[in-house]
């Protein structure tokens with residue numbers, strides 16, 4: 347319990363940083379400089395107006411200087427990340443596993459929102475995520491999926507690293523091929539390259555079977571919610587681009603947090 351309380355404020359602050367990433371990375375802007383500013387009046391925001399969640403409530407969702415509206419996405423991302431960190435602390439204690447799922451979850455939250463808002467999945471989180479997932483597989487041993495076909499002995503960090511690598515590559519090749527075929531047949535892009543990279547990132551963190559499970563949950567969610575949205579909003583099914591990465595993010599979060607790995 348104490349670990350959850352320790353990690354909660356840390357998660358809120360990371361959530362605040364994720365908000366910066368969610369706005370700036372799709373626009374190819376630096377996430378370090380300049381300091382946060384109002385998008386409307388461009389005034390730099392003071393430190394006391396950058397306190398996660400609290401500032402949003404105190405300012406009543408408006409810029410202190412010009413009164414421009416502040417998006418609800420800011421407190422939502424902060425609260426989600428805070429809850430994620432607290433949950434991982436409660437569940438795993440202060441362990442490498444806790445660090446792994448905090449980082450993985452934070453990256454998924456960022457990807458879910460950049461895809462939802464901009465239909466962009468930044469390489470910093472997809473390709474960068476693959477690298478981080480591979481590193482963590484050494485410290486937090488993955489269950490054997492594909493590797494067990496070639497190897498039946500004891501699990502070791504090296505075997506876990508192979509599993510992570512295979513889990514990143516195998517689903518990616520499948521989904522890339524499917525996307526390619528879809529494009530040939532329907533003459534339009536089915537999946538962006540960003541989605542393919544995100545599938546690899548999820549595989550590298552979760553391993554093969556849980557990675558495929560995340561992909562399946564994401565696809566079902568995307569089909570059901572996406573179709574419902576398209577029907578209700580009467581948008582054109584052939585031209586409207588659904589944020590598949592967002593559904594994939596929710597699927598991967600479900601697998602990671604519900605312990606389906």
Ligand SMILES: [Zn+2]
Nearest residue numbers: 384387409412
């Ligand atoms: Zn302003």
